[in-house]
Amino acid sequence: MTALARSPIVLLVGARQVGKTTLARTITRRGSAEYFDLEDPVDLARLEQPMLALDGLRGTIVIDEVQRRPDLFPILRVLADREDSSARFLVLGSASPEALRQASESLAGRVEVIELSGIGAEDVADNTDELWLRGGYPRSFLAASAGDSLRWRESYIRTLAGRDLQDFGMGLPPATIERFLGLVAHTHGNLWNSAAIARALGINETTARKYVDGLADAMLVRVLQPWHVNSGKRLVRSPKVYYRDTGLLHALWGGVNTQEALLRHIGVGASWESFVLEEAIRRAPTARPYFWRTSNGAELDLLLDGTPRIGIEVKRADAPRLTASMRAALDELKLDELFVVYPGTRRYRLAERATVVPFSDLVAAQTIDDLSSE
16 A cells, blocks of 8 residues: 555566455455456456546556556556546556566656565464475465365466466467476576477477576566676576476475475475575565576575675575685675575574574565674
């Protein structure tokens, strides 16, 4: 409601089923908002002549799944600029801000963008292991049993493959899209290799790159770009690809559905890494996230390029130690702070500007800067 009070248009973005509509109905009192669901044929028909349909409305107007009608953005600009307008537009989209940017450029100075990422660790008190296992989609995390949670995620994946991802340029048959989702899961946290994925699916590399970009636009994966400058050093140029929700990742791994099975899985380290990185990125919304890796093996899991410049290294170990890679990252990236996040309980210094912090400290921090003051 605060954003709606200060901006005529609020764009709330997030993956499908992450809770956007529920949040919209919660923050707008029942009966006080006009709803348009662009997946509903009736509402689509109502908006065939959008200026006529919207011009006379006042109060809060909610438009859901706006990525289906990007032509609405210029009309919203006109409506928001009316001198006597008392209307506020809450616009929901199942696509990333980047995917909607071209369509929404006309709203510059009139729109506030808020990203909804699902249930986070700060929302679940001491139940972060369950969140890691099931993921942050509300229906998955809140399911009555582990089996119900897994069945919901498997159904969600089938719906993505059979319908939703078509909107993001993925024109393969549903069974092939599911296979593509599985291949991405099995390369989770590694350098992206379009050639290997393309060979496995019998498509070309350009199509493989387009499809992973589609997953990023749908806010299902994070394509983490490598940090590089014109420094003369040989740096890795390929991105890393992570599933943003570890519950989906575990379902795509063949139904990993218990903590014991997860801890035995060969990919447990990569899963834990992405879980921690997403929590760190949530707490640094204005920083640009990268990873860093040199050709001689020095690397950093996450560089949050902002003010201050923060490095995050994730270790699933009892007592992390200072490594050569950490020293190199501190010096070459000119980090203000390096935090090594681990699942233990003790906070301790490794070196000047390098501190080991429990994951629970990260969860308790409202912003990444708060870690420095603890």
